[in-house]
Amino acid sequence: MFFKVFRHSRIKNALTPLTPIFLLLSAALFIAPFFSASLYANQNWQKASELNQKGDRLIAQNRFDEALQAFAEAERLWSDSGFYATRQGNVYLWHKKDPAAALQHFDRALTQGGDRSVFTLRERGIAFCQIERYDDSEKAFQSALQLAEQNLAAVPAHQAKERTGALDEVLYTLGYASICKRDQKRYTEAVALADRGLALRPNSDNFALNEGKVHSEIWLAHAAFAAGRYEEAAAHYREAEGVIERSKPHRDWLKEFNPRFHRELAEQRLAVERQGIKPQYVHRMHVFFLKKARFDFKDLNGKQVVANDEINDDDREKAALFLQVLKRQLEAMSGGRLTIEYDITALDVTVTEMSVTAWGGQESRAPILDALPDEAADAYCDAARSVDTIWTFWPGRGSATTANGGALTYPCVPFQLNTPLRGYVSFPANWNAPDATVVYLHEFFHNIEAMSGINPTHGFQDQNRGRFPSWKGTGQMDYFRWHFQNTLPGNKPQPQTYANLNYLHRYPNTATEEVVMANRVAVARITLENRRQAKALAEQAHELYWNRKQHKAALEAAEKALAQNPYQRDALLLAGLAAGDLKKNELAAAYLQRLAPLHPELWVLQRLAYIQQWQLKDLPAAIRTFELIAERHPEESDRYPNYGRALMDADRLDEALVVLEQGRNSSKEDVAAQSAFWKGYLLGERMNRPSDALLLVQEGYNRGYRDSFVEFFLKKYSGSAVSERALAPDAPVTSPKTQRPVEAAASPMDCSHSDD
Structure with missing residues (x-):
């Protein structure tokens, strides 16, 4: 929007649109060109002037409709020069944010003599700019500027106060024209207009001039920086730095924006480029x-x-x-x-x-x-x-x-x-x-x-x-x-x-297209609201399980979630983990089994296989899970020892030999050692080939798989005396670790506040 004072969004006491110039200067500054001395005695003029002051007070109280009535009555009493018609337009322009309505009053002011008022012409240019009638806006600004420069030239050099006021008219007109160019993204032209004013009054604190210049310089700097024109960017940022000293209304905003730092970054980026x-x-x-x-x-x-x-x-x-x-x-x-x-x-x-x-x-x-x-x-x-x-x-x-x-x-x-x-x-x-x-x-x-x-x-x-x-x-x-x-x-x-x-x-x-599709299909008939409620309940279960360690309560919360959405992934996982911790192994396996196609993370499948193989002794189910691990995670080698043992215990000996041989070739020493031993054990104990078993058992032992069970068979196959035959252990050497999943949503970190 035209003449929006850009600001950092965190500054609460930010600048608001500039109070129109006629409110900043004395009413006499504007009225003097409009009226001759003889009119000051005129009763209607006096009443209109009083209504003008009343309108100012009403504006200060945000009573804009009443102010409009006061200015309308003043216009009825005294319409010469279009001043009061312009004031009504000004209320619509700045306070009621209705530039189209404002133009109706400005146009009426022109018929009353406002065509000889810099104030009327300039406000008209601003209104045209706000409704994006830029050609009309430019004509209005040109007329206002030409008249303002004529007025300035007509003031004798020795009348310092009058020349200051006339020069202010020129500077504000140039400033608003610059702002309008800025809002059209014609930044180079905006800077030229502002610089034209600053040449007339160097280091001017005129708000409109500095407003048009500083933002246009920054936009030009950003564009150059983005395009890799670093020296050009630094030059424009440097121009913006100069506004800090001369324009108090922009000072806090600029210090927060920090054009000096932006310039330094442009210079540092140039150095990076030069160094390659x-x-x-x-x-x-x-x-x-x-x-x-x-x-x-x-x-x-x-x-x-x-x-x-x-x-x-x-x-x-x-x-x-x-x-x-x-x-x-x-x-x-x-x-x-x-x-x-x-x-x-x-x-x-x-x-x-x-x-x-x-x-x-x-x-x-x-x-x-x-x-x-x-x-x-x-x-x-x-x-x-x-x-x-x-x-x-x-x-x-x-x-x-x-x-x-x-x-x-x-x-x-x-x-x-x-x-x-x-x-x-x-x-x-x-x-x-x-x-x-x-x-x-x-x-x-x-x-x-x-x-x-x-x-x-x-x-x-x-x-x-x-x-x-x-x-x-x-x-x-x-x-x-x-x-x-x-x-x-x-x-x-x-x-x-x-x-x-x-x-x-x-x-x-790890979520392949197949996994995504499996989840889509699973919840296709479940309403979005039920899914939402299920997720909220699963988040409660998450808090209970991971943070409060309340496994029974976590299981109950997860099951409530599953009542809303039987395939809620987080709820299935938490229900499976909590049930396992509570020694409800069949229930744990059922939940993890339902979860497997929806969430085939390695550690989840390992947990399921562990429960099936060692807690429930359900070898066919465990083998199916190991097959899924092999399919989903072919590079993962931890499965080989237990996978091979499951096949062996299910009397699928040839398949077990293949799996354990694959394990022997693993780059993980512990996996290779265990696989070598269990292949030797299978050959010696299940296939009655003790001579083939010895080298494999020795290999497992030498590669680090050492406990009393392994040592027993090493002695047995090497011919050493043994006092008794050891039995194969019922549990794996290592149980799978439970991994805490990444939080569903890490807390976003707030940035900047706005009163938009």
């Missing part, structure tokens, strides 16, 4: 635009929030620019050793539900991704196979309070199957003021914190900075750079390489 440094890691992202938002909910204070918004071309264009700036920033801060690459997909879906939580004293809102149509889940699921981070833009006008970053598991099948942990950014697409570069970096850094374990978040804040005593700088941008240069990369899993900053390899994707 190549990245150690390319952090890959997929960016999604969720097209529409249609929802209605109550916030945490009980206030109704209604959203009806859609991402537009401007949102997408600016987001693409900011992402490219983020790429350059990361390359600069990492000394060229980390970069990002990304693909962008626009999804024609509608956000209908929002998660509303309290975080750090703020209300945080983000789309509930599981509530999106299946096509969105398909897209997220597919993206997670090849990227580290998923970035979601959503329409946030009228509803967004925060952007969020951290880590998350994304839906593959809503409320049923999620991706492995991936980097997470949720971002209102309408947050696209020029200082959004700070927020983009802020959210991506939360992503870095989530994978690197930097704690606490927001370490740049006064209450947290004591945790990082080596950081001596100020401001969040400097804090981020300090981490990139000092604590990042970390030492895990590899020492001192930015390749550590990834999710893709830390959390590999």
Whole structure:
């Protein structure tokens, strides 16, 4: 919108649209050109002047309709020069946000003599700009500027006060014309108009001039930085730095945005290019635009929030620019050793539900991704196979309070199957003021914190900075750079390489297309609401099992979830684990058996096979599970000893020999040792071939498989005296470990607050 004072979204006491110039200067400054001295004695003029003052007081009290009535009555009494018609238009323009209605009054003012008023012509140009009638706007500004310059030239040099007022008219007209060019994205022209005014009054604190200049310089800098024109970017950022000293209204905003730091990053990125440094890691992202938002909910204070918004071309264009700036920033801060690459997909879906939580004293809102149509889940699921981070833009006008970053598991099948942990950014697409570069970096850094374990978040804040005593700088941008240069990369899993900053390899994707399809088919007839309730109950079971260690209560909660959705993956897993811990082995096996095609993680299948083979003595079932392990995880070799023993105990001796021979060839010494021994045992004890058994038993012993049972058969087959025959153990040498799954959703980390 025209003349929106761009600001950092976290500044609550932000600038509001500038009070029109006629309210900042004395009424006499405007009225003097309109009226001759003789009119001051006119009774109607006096009454109109009193109504004008009354209108000012009503505006100050936000009683705009009453102010309009006062100005209308003043116009009836005194219409010469169009001043009071212009004042009515001004109320519509600035306070009622209705530029079309304002133009009706400005046009009427022209017929009353307003064509000789810089004030009327300029306000008319602003109104045309707001409704995007840019040709008409330019004509109005040109007329206003020509008249303002004529008025300035007509004031004698010795009349300093009058010349100052006349020059102010010129500067404000140039400033508003510059702002209009900025809003058309004609940034070079906007800067030229502002510089024209600054040439007339160097170091001017004129708000409109500095408003038009500073944002246009920053947009030009961003575009140059994104395109790799680093010297040009640094020059534009440097121009923005100059506004800090001369424009107090922009000072706090600029200090938060920190154009000096942006300039330094452009210079550092130039140095990286000149040195030819190549990245150690390319952090890959997929960016999604969720097209529409249609929802209605109550916030945490009980206030109704209604959203009806859609991402537009401007949102997408600016987001693409900011992402490219983020790429350059990361390359600069990492000394060229980390970069990002990304693909962008626009999804024609509608956000209908929002998660509303309290975080750090703020209300945080983000789309509930599981509530999106299946096509969105398909897209997220597919993206997670090849990227580290998923970035979601959503329409946030009228509803967004925060952007969020951290880590998350994304839906593959809503409320049923999620991706492995991936980097997470949720971002209102309408947050696209020029200082959004700070927020983009802020959210991506939360992503870095989530994978690197930097704690606490927001370490740049006064209450947290004591945790990082080596950081001596100020401001969040400097804090981020300090981490990139000092604590990042970390030492895990590899020492001192930015390749550590990834999710893709830390959390590999094991959900094949077959698994995804199995889950889709399983829940196809279960309503989304039942799936939602089942997931909520499963989360309760998760808390009870893993955090409170209350296995009986966890089993009960999981079974309640399964009553809503018999195939709820998390509930089946927790029910199986809890039942096993409670020695309800048949129940545990039943739950894990149902889970197996939906969640064929290796450790889950190993747990199932363990219960079947050693607790229930159900060899056919155990063998089927080992076959599934071999199919799903062919590179996994831990299965060979127990798989071979299950086949042996089921009298499938030839198959057992094949499996145990495969185990002998394992790169894992313990697996190879056990497999060698059990093959020898099978040959000697089950196939009566003791001469063939000896070398294999010796091999197992020599490779580290040593206990009294093994030693007994080593002595037996080598001809040493033995006192008694040992029996084969009933349990495996090692039982499978239970792995705690990654949380379904790691807590997103809040960024910036907005009063949008």
